[in-house]
Amino acid sequence: MAEYKAPLTDMNFLLYQVFNADKMWQQLPQLSEQVDQETAIAILQECAKIAEQEIAPIARQGDEIGVSFSLNSEGVGGQVKTAPGYKEAFNTFAQGGWCALGGDINYGGMGMPKIVSAFVEEMLCSADISFALYPILTAGAALSLAKHGSEELKERYLTRLYSGEWSASMCLTESHAGSDLGIIKTKALPQAGGSYEITGSKIFITGGEHDLTENIIHLVLAKLPDAPDGPRGISLFLVPKIIVAENGNLGKKNKVSCGSIEHKMGINASATCVMNFDGAQGFLVGELNKGLACMFTMMNFERIGVGIQGMAAAERSYQNALEYAKDRRQGKALNKSSSELSSKPDSIMVHGDVRRMLLSMKAFNEGSRALSCYIAKQLDYATYGTGELQKKGETLSTLMTPLAKAFFTDLGFESTVAGQQVLGGHGYIREWGQEQLVRDARIAQIYEGTNGIQAMDLLMRKVVGSKGTMIKIFIEEVRDYIKAQQGNMVTANAMGEFIEPLENALKDLDDVSSLLLTKSQDDLNEIGAAANDYLHVFGYTAMAFIWAKMAQVSLEQLNGLTNSDDELNEYGEDFYQSKLHTARYYFARLLPRRLSLLATIKSGSHTLFTIEDNLF
């Protein structure tokens, strides 16, 4: 397996040449104090080191050995032991201050914007998704706490989550309630003194129990006895594994225990726990019955992160596949004249189908990274901006969060499968590491809301729910970009090969959005039938926009249009040529996927819904 190399050049290209993150930071007072180009570059470099040197090396063993569960001596619940090396790696990680990266500066956080932390998440996940989940879920819970927790809760818990002394879990799912959280049964009884007694059982709790930190802070969805039915009766509670005294010292164990862990297809070094709350002491986070809203604060951040997990695994798979393909000799190039044919086989890089798989992976990975950067930027505007900037950032990040989650994980899984295929039989053997990436990437299409749920969130709640206004804002943005490029006398000619198909794709996205808005007035099943395909049409079109932008910047750099002595502009000609070639590949061979999807959407919902259930 190739050693993981963090794609720092690509990240810096995106930050400073494509999305002008430095200008954004200067624009936003809340950010300009925390981050500048120098800081961000240093953060990413340091993260690359830890990901490459500390985390990537433990991933294979983590998969083989996994987490183990043993019952406590008292027989209630049990302990989870992480795989060899995880505790050491986590300590190094925490001591480096990484748990504070995106945290609230008032409680010891570093206040880094998403546009930086998204890249940190990518590197951690490329190194080892299992490891990365512990700090990523902690950061997600901390975000919710920072936004909705009382001052007291924040002072007592946030600081210790940021320091990495403690970690956190998010306890949503119950065995009968996954996508449908409105029907959860976990109860919260108000107690004297303002706390609550939490009773219920949660499943699929990532990092619910482990030995990496001395305390684990659970954020738990539960209902008061008199709460309204459905999602409007859900509240959010903070339930520590070990009770924390007023002075911050750890006290006795709370009545929460890990009942068992799941044996899974992948992410074997991540503890997926059944968590039992038996009258555990909990503290309300945010307002009563507003628990889902508190969770969704975190979810937008999380869901983009989950999308990035898919791409991160695919990036690792690509690096492995490329190394293998260059090294492996099998068969001969087709276009050699017979005099050139020696008895020695060529590297499999000569085969069209191997190039197809590698280039598809490359185009999807770089496209997903760029698009995630674009969405992260919108999220940063939404979080730190004001006025129109904030409003537009809010709209675009809200609209594109389900896209990021589902589209990047679908492409990411496809790419890990392609990367496995490049290795042939070796791709199926565990010791080569490629198949682990397939298994690890697969979960990202399922958790944090299945990709089917994401598609409905996008089309039903956002596109239809806003009567088309949200998608129009994206379409207008791309339309403006197209106009600007067509009017650009210097690059318009060279950009024609990208702008023309982008314009076609955008028109089709606009048309199909209108079509579905109209259909939704008669029959909502049309939305359920179209959602998945619509999400992908949107995804391929948005990725075309982002590839056009990358091509444009590359053309400008190659043409010396942007002369600068900044070393960032000196990635060298190969870097930009590679971008241009990959953009061409994307437009020629990947963007056409939207054609089939459009045809399928237009076929309507009747073939899905007229067949009776007993005929399946």
Next chain:
Amino acid sequence: MAEYKAPLTDMNFLLYQVFNADKMWQQLPQLSEQVDQETAIAILQECAKIAEQEIAPIARQGDEIGVSFSLNSEGVGGQVKTAPGYKEAFNTFAQGGWCALGGDINYGGMGMPKIVSAFVEEMLCSADISFALYPILTAGAALSLAKHGSEELKERYLTRLYSGEWSASMCLTESHAGSDLGIIKTKALPQAGGSYEITGSKIFITGGEHDLTENIIHLVLAKLPDAPDGPRGISLFLVPKIIVAENGNLGKKNKVSCGSIEHKMGINASATCVMNFDGAQGFLVGELNKGLACMFTMMNFERIGVGIQGMAAAERSYQNALEYAKDRRQGKALNKSSSELSSKPDSIMVHGDVRRMLLSMKAFNEGSRALSCYIAKQLDYATYGTGELQKKGETLSTLMTPLAKAFFTDLGFESTVAGQQVLGGHGYIREWGQEQLVRDARIAQIYEGTNGIQAMDLLMRKVVGSKGTMIKIFIEEVRDYIKAQQGNMVTANAMGEFIEPLENALKDLDDVSSLLLTKSQDDLNEIGAAANDYLHVFGYTAMAFIWAKMAQVSLEQLNGLTNSDDELNEYGEDFYQSKLHTARYYFARLLPRRLSLLATIKSGSHTLFTIEDNLF
């Protein structure tokens, strides 16, 4: 996990209502003595029982425990122990005579045609691919031996392979030589007495060592010292694990040993072995330097079987997903008025995206089963027919073998992933069994020639290699069918919805075939670039043909056009309505996939080949 139910009704529908297997058998003297409708029905029923009751129950444990390897006491090589239950199941299987199913009747075989044995393979693989591989590889090796082995070899070995006393392996791959067998290094030295001394090391040998049978017969590709370079210097040898005396008694151990076994993504109960030959005694099979041809005899049969493995896993996944979807309640139907909304969630069958996943699986599984039946029929004509029938069967089965292998395994893998997705988080948990099907199905896209190799076999060797004559024969067959349907006064109206898009798809297949033939004259890289997409265009079109046929038969049955008191015609209205609905779903929502593929092919090869390797 749902209990596996073999799809016997669908199989009989295909055999007797769609493909008129009974008429074929009567037509072919070699078959009419072995098989008739009654025999075939009994065979499939008995196979269903053994698959459902003996094999399916051992699959989960087989995955968890897998095969284990321990060194022999003398330190040379080692022993492989199969998972609990495998030996008992294999004994039951062998004692039932199943190892003889497709075997040569002159040596104790039952001489069943592929159109029957393909369904047997499907049921075995739905139950447990790991188990099925032991008899399936044995049958493949036996086929090669029956066709190319000397009388002596056949009498000594074939009979014992058919009885299930012994099993077989096929030893092709070496660590540096997988797809490219021309560069193998295993040597064969001629010995006095006519045998050979075989020396070399083979990897990825399925069933190379195990404890199911008292002897294992290896078919080994090797080269004589003076053999020509490349594939034309390869010979095939039979190398028994234990030397067989002239009287058939087992003698001393041959110099062949299992060096280790692989730890894999899936098919964990199938032993994948490194086999070391250290001057082992071997016997030539067929002519010297014609070893590859001898192997390819078996490969056409095998590759269709590997295609069926993909579909078989997908069938199992569909059954599980359907049971789960009907049982699982989560969320509400979109199109209910608010008065109908109770607090109780609906079954997830109400959600469009769940229906999409299930119907895609159903359409692909039934379509693949039908298309595999069509190809098996052609193979039977090729094997047992004469004159024009034989010639056409030969052409179509040769053309469509790579299609079957790659298309069915790609769709099969996609379907197992979809079936996993239907189960949400539970799909990722090992004990639910769905994720095992994903892991088990994955190998079928890789082994027996990767799907990329299959695509090149189809487009380069067959379509281009025959200057288009082979694909024309398929196209003419479909064109004739379309004409016949258009001229059918009774069903033409009802069939219009299928015939029209089929005609379009066929025209596009014809055009793109011609386009690629033309392009191939200038630049063979165009073929390498297009091969994978072309294979899928062909696949979706061929599947449309087969779905149209199934729809037509269903319409005829529903209209009472084929009145018969045969109980086979009385599957009931639901069966035919289900077929019709699924056909409509296929044409509306799956056949359009070809549009993107056509666009990609037409984009040409330059985006794949103009990018230098160092820019990846």
